[in-house]
Amino acid sequence: xxxxxxxxxPRRRHRRDPEGHRAAILEAARHTFAERGYARTTLREIARxxxxxxxLISRHFSSKERLFLAAVPGNRDLEQVAAGDPATLxxxxxxxxxQRMETDAVxxxxxxxxxxxxxxxxxxxxxxxxxxxxxxxxYRSVLSPNVPGxxxxxxxxxxxxxxxxxxxxxxxxxxxxxxxxxxxxxxxxLTRTLRHILFD
Amino acid sequence: xxxxxxxxxPRRRHRRDPEGHRAAILEAARHTFAERGYARTTLREIARxxxxxxxLISRHFSSKERLFLAAVPGNRDLEQVAAGDPATLxxxxxxxxxQRMETDAVxxxxxxxxxxxxxxxxxxxxxxxxxxxxxxxxYRSVLSPNVPGxxxxxxxxxxxxxxxxxxxxxxxxxxxxxxxxxxxxxxxxLTRTLRHILFD
Numbered sequence: 001x002x003x004x005x006x007x008x009x010p011r012r013r014h015r016r017d018p019e020g021h022r023a024a025i026l027e028a029a030r031h032t033f034a035e036r037g038y039a040r041t042t043l044r045e046i047a048r049x050x051x052x053x054x055x056l057i058s059r060h061f062s063s064k065e066r067l068f069l070a071a072v073p074g075n076r077d078l079e080q081v082a083a084g085d086p087a088t089l090x091x092x093x094x095x096x097x098x099q100r101m102e103t104d105a106v107x108x109x110x111x112x113x114x115x116x117x118x119x120x121x122x123x124x125x126x127x128x129x130x131x132x133x134x135x136x137x138x139y140r141s142v143l144s145p146n147v148p149g150x151x152x153x154x155x156x157x158x159x160x161x162x163x164x165x166x167x168x169x170x171x172x173x174x175x176x177x178x179x180x181x182x183x184x185x186x187x188x189x190l191t192r193t194l195r196h197i198l199f200d
Numbered sequence: 201x202x203x204x205x206x207x208x209x210p211r212r213r214h215r216r217d218p219e220g221h222r223a224a225i226l227e228a229a230r231h232t233f234a235e236r237g238y239a240r241t242t243l244r245e246i247a248r249x250x251x252x253x254x255x256l257i258s259r260h261f262s263s264k265e266r267l268f269l270a271a272v273p274g275n276r277d278l279e280q281v282a283a284g285d286p287a288t289l290x291x292x293x294x295x296x297x298x299q300r301m302e303t304d305a306v307x308x309x310x311x312x313x314x315x316x317x318x319x320x321x322x323x324x325x326x327x328x329x330x331x332x333x334x335x336x337x338x339y340r341s342v343l344s345p346n347v348p349g350x351x352x353x354x355x356x357x358x359x360x361x362x363x364x365x366x367x368x369x370x371x372x373x374x375x376x377x378x379x380x381x382x383x384x385x386x387x388x389x390l391t392r393t394l395r396h397i398l399f400d
Contacts, residue, residue: 114368124373125372125373125374125375128369128373128375129373129375129376132375132376153376153377154377154378154381154389157369157375157376157377157378158362158366158378158389158390158393160365160369160375161362161365161366161368161369161378162358162361162362162365163365164364164365164368164369165360165361165362165363165364165365165366165368166358166361166365168314168361168364168365168368169328169357169360169361169364172325173324173325173328173329174325175325175328175329175332175357175360176329176332176353176357177353177354177357178354178357178358178361181354189354189358190358192400193358193362193396193397196393196396196397196400197393197396200392200396200400
């Protein structure tokens with residue numbers, strides 16, 4: 001992580017370790033967004049943590065919003081989760097969501113986003129819209145033969161609302177019985193609920 | 201609204217208009233909680249707005265938490281919403297929720313509670329637990345013959361998560377398609393979702 005660019009040096013097309021830098025930036029972004037919320041996070045702070053220059057971040061990610069979207073695990077892995085049998089998509093969404101939250105809810109940017117809504121609604125809304133539109137596009141490509149088209153937007157929105165509500169109850173407010181439920185139990189309940197929301 | 205108690209006067213058992221005072225306190229509480237969030241609201245501020253003394257509030261409501269719970273419309277009207285055919289409880293919950301939010305989401309303490317979670321998690325969690333426990337007791341009394349007992353807690357928690365998520369998406373972040381959906385459409389979609397969460 002020691003790749004400070006001497007200022008004034010012209011851009012080099014081939015970085016020494018572009019994949020390593022990208023990973024370091026995403027890791028630093030995840031932690032900083034989670035700790036400080038979306039609005040108060042600066043690219044400068046992320047650069048400092050990742051041990052790279054501000055300019056290098058801009059070259060990898062064109063804006064703070066794009067960096068945020070790239071750093072949200074659920075958003076990043078969307079295509080991977082969606083790919084497969086449409087009938088078992090709810091299982092995959094529930095499993096991916098729980099697994100990711102259990103791994104590191106404290107550092108999950110979705111938690112930061114829900115928290116940001118209080119103090120910084122417009123930015124949070126903007127990002128949620130961007131995330132939801134991307135989910136919609138991806139889920140639509142998997143589900144379109146199974147779900148009536150004009151209903152799919154609403155079903156995906158209600159699915160998103162369920163995940164936001166569970167994020168809030170289990171990982172932010174920590175209300176029971178959701179807070180202490182085992183990850184497997186939560187996955188099972190969530191699978192059932194998401195299946196009904198999407199298909200019934 | 202002009203019933204200042206001269207300080208030092210002993211408590212009078214019969215107020216001039218106890219019901220009017222109670223209503224004025226609840227109305228002032230609803231607005232103040234919604235505007236300032238739970239943590240930053242003081243009983244003194246509510247007393248000032250309602251045109252009553254701090255002591256009068258304490259006599260009606262033993263704590264800020266109890267006043268908050270009394271001021272949340274969904275919590276207050278819970279028995280009324282729950283009473284009736286268990287099979288149509290999801291309709292009644294969806295209808296009550298949407299109607300109440302459409303009437304005055306800006307002044308709804310549940311919105312304030314979700315907002316408070318960012319800056320004031322412990323108080324918000326405490327209140328959500330209190331609200332959820334009350335819901336559970338009331339719904340259990342209506343549903344117990346219809347839903348397996350040890351599953352009911354989880355189902356009510358997932359129902360609560362759905363309502364929190366919709367509150368967040370439609371009334372706080374205002375993401376589409378939930379934000380622009382007509383109240384009737386939202387009620388219909390929510391009824392379907394809540395029915396599945398509770399019964400299937």
